[in-house]
Amino acid sequence: MSTDIFQAMAQSVIDGEKEEAARLARQAVTDGIDPLVAIDQGFVAGMRYVGEQYTLGEMFLPDLVLAAEAMKAAIAELEPEMARRGTARQVLGTVVIGTVEGDIHDIGKTLVGTLLSANGFKVYDLGVNVPLQTFLDKALEVNADIIGLSTLLTTTMINQRKFVQALEAAGVRSRFKVLVGGAPVTRSWAAEIGADGYSEDASGAVQAAIQLMQGG
Amino acid sequence: MAGNILSISQPRFRVQPLSETDIQRIHEATLHVIEHVGVRFPSPRALELWQAHGAQVDLHTSTVRAPAALIEKALRSAPPTFTLAARDPQQDLPLDGDHVFVGTDGCGVEVLDLESGQRRRSCLQDVADIARTADALEEIGFHWVPVSAQDRPAHTRSLHELCAIWGNSSKHVQTESIVTAHEAHAAVRLAEMVAGGPLALRQRPILSIMQCTASPLAQDGGSLEAALVAAEAGLPVGFMTMASAGSTAPATPAGTLVVGNAEVISALALMQLAFPGAPVFYAAAQTAMDMRTGGYTGGGPEDFLFGAASNQLADFYHVPLSMGSFATGAKLPDWQAGVENSLSTFMACASMADMLLGVGLLHGSRIWSYEQMLLDCEIFAIIRRVLQGIRVDEDSLALETIAAVGPSSHYLAQKHTRQNMRSLWMNRFFDRRPYDTWEALRDGPPDFARAKARQILASHQPQGMDERLSAELGDFLSYLDAEEPA
Ligand code: B1M
Numbered sequence: 001m002s003t004d005i006f007q008a009m010a011q012s013v014i015d016g017e018k019e020e021a022a023r024l025a026r027q028a029v030t031d032g033i034d035p036l037v038a039i040d041q042g043f044v045a046g047m048r049y050v051g052e053q054y055t056l057g058e059m060f061l062p063d064l065v066l067a068a069e070a071m072k073a074a075i076a077e078l079e080p081e082m083a084r085r086g087t088a089r090q091v092l093g094t095v096v097i098g099t100v101e102g103d104i105h106d107i108g109k110t111l112v113g114t115l116l117s118a119n120g121f122k123v124y125d126l127g128v129n130v131p132l133q134t135f136l137d138k139a140l141e142v143n144a145d146i147i148g149l150s151t152l153l154t155t156t157m158i159n160q161r162k163f164v165q166a167l168e169a170a171g172v173r174s175r176f177k178v179l180v181g182g183a184p185v186t187r188s189w190a191a192e193i194g195a196d197g198y199s200e201d202a203s204g205a206v207q208a209a210i211q212l213m214q215g216g
Numbered sequence: 217m218a219g220n221i222l223s224i225s226q227p228r229f230r231v232q233p234l235s236e237t238d239i240q241r242i243h244e245a246t247l248h249v250i251e252h253v254g255v256r257f258p259s260p261r262a263l264e265l266w267q268a269h270g271a272q273v274d275l276h277t278s279t280v281r282a283p284a285a286l287i288e289k290a291l292r293s294a295p296p297t298f299t300l301a302a303r304d305p306q307q308d309l310p311l312d313g314d315h316v317f318v319g320t321d322g323c324g325v326e327v328l329d330l331e332s333g334q335r336r337r338s339c340l341q342d343v344a345d346i347a348r349t350a351d352a353l354e355e356i357g358f359h360w361v362p363v364s365a366q367d368r369p370a371h372t373r374s375l376h377e378l379c380a381i382w383g384n385s386s387k388h389v390q391t392e393s394i395v396t397a398h399e400a401h402a403a404v405r406l407a408e409m410v411a412g413g414p415l416a417l418r419q420r421p422i423l424s425i426m427q428c429t430a431s432p433l434a435q436d437g438g439s440l441e442a443a444l445v446a447a448e449a450g451l452p453v454g455f456m457t458m459a460s461a462g463s464t465a466p467a468t469p470a471g472t473l474v475v476g477n478a479e480v481i482s483a484l485a486l487m488q489l490a491f492p493g494a495p496v497f498y499a500a501a502q503t504a505m506d507m508r509t510g511g512y513t514g515g516g517p518e519d520f521l522f523g524a525a526s527n528q529l530a531d532f533y534h535v536p537l538s539m540g541s542f543a544t545g546a547k548l549p550d551w552q553a554g555v556e557n558s559l560s561t562f563m564a565c566a567s568m569a570d571m572l573l574g575v576g577l578l579h580g581s582r583i584w585s586y587e588q589m590l591l592d593c594e595i596f597a598i599i600r601r602v603l604q605g606i607r608v609d610e611d612s613l614a615l616e617t618i619a620a621v622g623p624s625s626h627y628l629a630q631k632h633t634r635q636n637m638r639s640l641w642m643n644r645f646f647d648r649r650p651y652d653t654w655e656a657l658r659d660g661p662p663d664f665a666r667a668k669a670r671q672i673l674a675s676h677q678p679q680g681m682d683e684r685l686s687a688e689l690g691d692f693l694s695y696l697d698a699e700e701p702a
Contacts, residue, residue, distance in 0.1 A: 057508055060508060061462075061463075061507055061508065061509070061510045062462065062467075062507070104436050106464075107463050107510060107512075108510075154325055154370075154373075155364075155373060156370075158370060183325070183580075183582060184325040184582070201509065202509075
């Protein structure tokens, strides 16, 4: 019976059916299944499949985003039970991400956030036009490992530098890794402003974030 | 001196992908969306205007829901035709529905250096050099800010860019790099200095301004306020949707047209509510997302369809259209750039878009290439010739000449040939040389284009600006540079 429900969980993620995923999560709680086991053997298995198919070019970005949403819905249902049992899901790291103040480009940043969360990071997406102080406040609040700043405008790139400087001024530079990206941002710009990580696209951002967590 | 500007006029045939019923349905769907879903206008000034005219405004989310009648009435006050004036009146551009003009593309961030071929960050000198090249090219009717002057302070960059173009060309300038009211005020002031005062500017707007909407169904506050400042000064103002099917718009082209249309016409309606009769234009560069990477493709069959369909919509609203064409993801002036830029531009031209943006950028409007700029101009020249169609009359049927030559023989020695041969298209950049010639040199169209660009830059002298005026503009820029960034 258990294998059936795990398979259904995986399938709900593959199909990107949020309501179904949430329903199965609730059922798992009722049935007394350990939430961590439900996540690992059910939902994550589905996510892994979608990830593989996406890499192979068989599934498309909307498949991936819908799968991630279904996964999120399931986890939200399981969280109270995890808290009750005193367990927690293993995450690769916590990321605060957003598009810097003065810039409203949304899609690239959202994609990076989605892929990070699909790959096991806990992601707080602050949206667009985000004041630098808001990044810092949120990062402190959730004890983030990585702060991700996206920008697509040459006029707002400077805010990435200002942010690194602000972290230094606040004496918290060593507490966070700073990841930067966006259309005009280059590896040499990232180095110039003293950011810790850079990538040109979303899958690269996942690799960069994993490396940063490994201390690279 | 720049020569005559080449435009497409009186085409012999047109492309119209939408039927009248289709247009009506898209229009009605759009009004439904504006009235029931709403569009975000995150600007206090814009929200006040909407409220004053009876739209339903949610101040918390900045969402405006405007009744269909309000939108339709506002749009009716937009002038159907107007002229983009140039510093040199000979280069004025009538947006009268019977001309297609080409501009340079805009806001690239890197340049393929004309001498070294290396890719590097763009600077003010690039803006000046590209403007001077564009001034010499007859296919180019007006300028966008081609690349960003990254060696100038961010808060005045857009203004340095404007002055660099004016200093190097007497053609019309349309800026797309101004996104705050503060910059817009300064730009109007500079344009007044060039035009000879506020009234002269209003009568002959040598500057127009293009803003982006923020798909889906939103505007950018700063851009709205900048547009209001420009409209108040009498500058033509346009709003461009870049709705991307699958990411910032529905995955169906019809749905993408609706979302983009709602953004554009709601913004144009706002301009009319604020300043009835202000010259406004529709602008569009819709695309379809790359389903594998989420990337903004800007070039593909859907784009080509959008190019023609948008003009049908703009015509329906009786406003000029500025259409994104020549958009390519190619990294070099290659096969991909040729296919994407030819087809997008053909579709937009064959539906008579008033303005086309624009020549010269590669890699999703990020990297400037002089080679591509000239090759794009050639694409326009080819399409221009195609749309002139086939003239059928007594002279062109050439019966007398046919009789004179008779069967076999040839037409090389006919007066009729000499009289008409110059109306056949003349190649500038295709490689039609013997194979051996090519094999010895192994060069091709981009190389021919590069040589031409170098020649233009080495020799072309634009109609200069009065020295005192240049100095005044420079002083004003220095004053602005010294101001605290807003
Ligand atoms: C934290 O770590 C990381 C790591 C990697 C990260 C990362 C963070 N963030 C991104 N990445 C990376 O991974 C992502 C996924 O693979 C990638 O993200 P991208 O965002 O690059 O890729 C997305 C998946 C798809 N790409 C995009 O969505 C951007 C495409 C282009 C065409 C673009 C679009 C679509 C838009 N735009 Co704008 N836009 C352009 C863009 C040109 C281009 N080709 O990049 C660019 C960036 N825009 C530009 C401009 C000028 C503007 N835009 C504006 C507005 C818009 C729209 C709203 C219309 C729209 C965005 C819609 C939306 N909802 O997001 C205006 C900005 C207003 C403002 N205050 O922000 C406006 C100022 C235009 C105007 N006059 O209104 C140019 C900037 C030039 C410059 N010199 O700075 C531009 C290069 C186009 C051009 N040539 O004009 C990587 O960069």
